[in-house]
Amino acid sequence: MNYAFEEKSSRSYAETLEKLKQAITDNSFGVLYEVNLKDKIEGKGFDFANNFTVLEVCNPKLAKEVLDEQIEAGYFLPCKVVVYEKENAVYAGVLKPTVLIDMVGNDSLHAAAVNVEEILVKAVKSAV
Numbered sequence: 439m440n441y442a443f444e445e446k447s448s449r450s451y452a453e454t455l456e457k458l459k460q461a462i463t464d465n466s467f468g469v470l471y472e473v474n475l476k477d478k479i480e481g482k483g484f485d486f487a488n489n490f491t492v493l494e495v496c497n498p499k500l501a502k503e504v505l506d507e508q509i510e511a512g513y514f515l516p517c518k519v520v521v522y523e524k525e526n527a528v529y530a531g532v533l534k535p536t537v538l539i540d541m542v543g544n545d546s547l548h549a550a551a552v553n554v555e556e557i558l559v560k561a562v563k564s565a566v
Contacts, residue, residue: 443559444531447521447566451489451528455521458530458565459493462519465557467495470516490522497554504550511547514538519558530566532558 447454459469471494479486496516504511518533532555539551 441537442531444529445566447528461561461564467497470494488523493519508544530562
């Protein structure tokens, strides 16, 4: 199962991260949380060589629509978007909302997941 959409970036890690945050904002989403996993892991005394940042993003209007339909879908909110380094390259991607929402088993939520996924994929593509 392909659970994520990702693309290799032609930009640096820092540039990709900043462009991605701007693209998310430009597409009516907000960044609720930004977690630098490299810093968190190293802060606990473990070595971690690669930069890896998780952005938890949300569009309140779309989230409310989904939660009003089925509150348990909240287990999958907010959406996760990442930027990371691997083998001297930078990648940006999104955990696919369509894959997650299919686990809920409510077909009426699929259209919302498709909409969110299209928006976040567009943001990733514009950032790389």
